[in-house]
Amino acid sequence: MHRPSSATTCALQPDPPAILAMRGKATGEALACGPEETASESTDVPTTEPSGEVAAPKSTGEEQAPKPQEPAPQAPAPAASKPAPPSEDVPSAPLLLAVEDVSDSSVTVSWEPPERLGKLGLQGYVLELRRQGALEWVPVNSRPMMVTQQTVRNLALGDKFFIRVAAVSSAGAGPPAVLDQPVHIQRIIEAPKIRVPRHLRQTYVRQVGEMINLQIPFQGNPKPQASWTHNGHALDSQRVSVRTGDQDSILFIRSAQRSDSGCYELTVQLEGLEAKAAIDILVIDKPGSPSSIRLLDVWGCNAALKWTPPQDTGNTEILGYTVQKADKKTGQWFTVLERYHPTTCTISDLIVGNSYSFRVFSENRCGLSASAAVTKELAHIQKTDIVAKPKSFVERDFSEAPSFTQPLADHTSTPGYSTQLFCSVRASPKPRIIWMKNKMDIQGDPKYRALSEQGVCTLEIRKPSPFDSGVYTCKAINVLGEASVDCRLEVKASATH
Known part of the structure; x- marks a missing residue:
């Protein structure tokens, strides 16, 4: 866990004599903090990096000489030009120095402030590194920094460092806190992991001729090696192409065939570690037709059929059968049953006197079979000799006089607006209708239009005037008699204001 801290960047450099002279006898060497001090000839000054992160020094030839891991010897301190400050004037050693994080090119360390800050106050901390096998401690920062966490970057793979940190006051640097074990900069390996998309966790179904394009993401650092197999064997490079990137692997088949069905396994390997993912692919096609069909029996208006399932199911289950019939006279096929699961059926409601053929299609997820099984013989629906014996009955006489x-209803109308008179009559046989005004026949007068439908008699008077007022009569006449109804029509203008 990183603790936030603020710091300025510093360069690694050896201790100058002026600061070494200020160290106490307990430390045996000094930590330099001067702002204007130059680095030793065997070290490089790194460029400035933000947020307390500093660059590592380049190692000298002497520092790279391999030596057994042992406590680093302390270099003898040069002759002091000034008397060493009292121990109570300098801070004590920082507390809880620990490594927070190590990557393949950096290390982050943190610590806690010392218990005693010194009489003159704390100016900051100086971090130092010493490569394993070297004698010299090299400062990371050229001046004290008020931070309790630092990251050193640009380290080389394989380097091992001892690390120490000291608190500095104006009286000098206190004793350092030193890590017990060296820090080893080595490659960080992230174990490979495959993330199979949700839709590929179940059987992936495609139809013959469709494209297959599987993109499988994976993780791993450094980039792992990916390989595919089909049912435990190498892929057919003529049919299947694979493209592997830094974070995914794509398996592509331009036109799927039923032979492409099976288990495809992706293996991702890295430094002896591996991850595997299996993907089941099913390529399906339309089924074949039923193997055979027979007409078992014909009775009345019924016919019984039986057939056998298809030998080729299209690489998937049969969802049912479609049964059709065709009359010999028309030759047109009509569907009788759809998605019918049994292999026997009875067709009913056939027409007497006709002859029928029957056929059956298989059906799966791709649809109906391309062809059907057709009965060889016809089903003849025979006519039966039945003598009808109608019951005797008395015919009813529905004759009726009109x-x-x-009846007609009295009506008042406005001049210039057409009006209608209605009445209803019942009679058998159908009566003849006569309309009269004031006892005079008005048949043929273009001012009137008479209608009679379903026993409803209508007289329409077109744009009546006061002259059209009077008594109107509707008379119905048939061979059994006659009947009539009257009403009074009054045509008058509306009152004016």
Whole structure:
């Protein structure tokens, strides 16, 4: 866990004599903090990096000489030009020095402030590194920094460092806190991991001729090696192409065939570690037709059929059968049953006197079979010799003289607006209708239009005037008699204001 801290960047450099002279006898060497001090000839000054992160020094030839891991010897301190400050004037050693994080090119360390800050106050901390096998401690920062966490970057793979940190006051640097074990900069390996998309966790179904394009993401650092197999064997490079990137692997088949069905396994390997993912692919096609069909029996208006399932199911289950019939006279096929699961059926409601053929299609997820199984013989629906014996009955006489079920009603109309008179009559046989005004026949007068439908008699008077007022009569006449109804029509202008 990183603790936030602020710091300025510093360069690694050896201790100058002026600061070494200020160290106490307990430390045996000094930590330099001067702002204007130059680095030793065997070290490089790194460029400035933000947020307390500093660059590592380049190692000298002497520092790279391999030596057994042992406590680093302390270099003898040069002759002091000034008397060493009292121990109570300098801070004590920082507390809880620990490594927070190590990558393949950096290390982050943190610590806690010392228990005693010194009489003159704390100016900051100086971090130092010493490569394993070297004698010299090299400062990371050229001046004290008020931070309790630092990241050193640009380290080389394989380097091992001892690390120490000291608190500095104006009286000098206190004793350092030193890590017990060296820090080893080595490659960080992230174990490979495959993330299979949700839709590929179940059987992936495609139809013959469709494209297959599987993109499988994976993780791993450094980039792992990916390989595919089909049912435990190498892929057919003529049919299947694979493209692997830094974070995914793509398997592509331009036109799927049923032979492409099976288990495809992706293996991702890295430094002896591996991850595997299996993807089941099913390529399906339309089924074949039923193997055979027979007409078992014909009775009345019924026919019984039986067939056998298809030998080729299209690489998937049969969802049912479609049964059709065709009359010999027309030759047109009509569907009788759809998605019918049994292999026997009875076709009913056939027409007497006709002959029928039957056929059956298989059906799966791709649809109906391309062809059907057709009966060889026809089903003849025979006519039966049945003598009808109708029951005797008395024929009812529905003759009736005319009678009005709905009479005419008195009516008032406005001049210039057409009006209608209605009545209803019942009679058998159908009566002849005569309209009269004031006892005079008005048949043929273009001012009037008479209608009679379903026993409803209508007289329309077109744009009446006051002269059209009077008594109107509707008379119905048939061979059994006659009947009539009257009403009074008054045509008058509306009152004016």
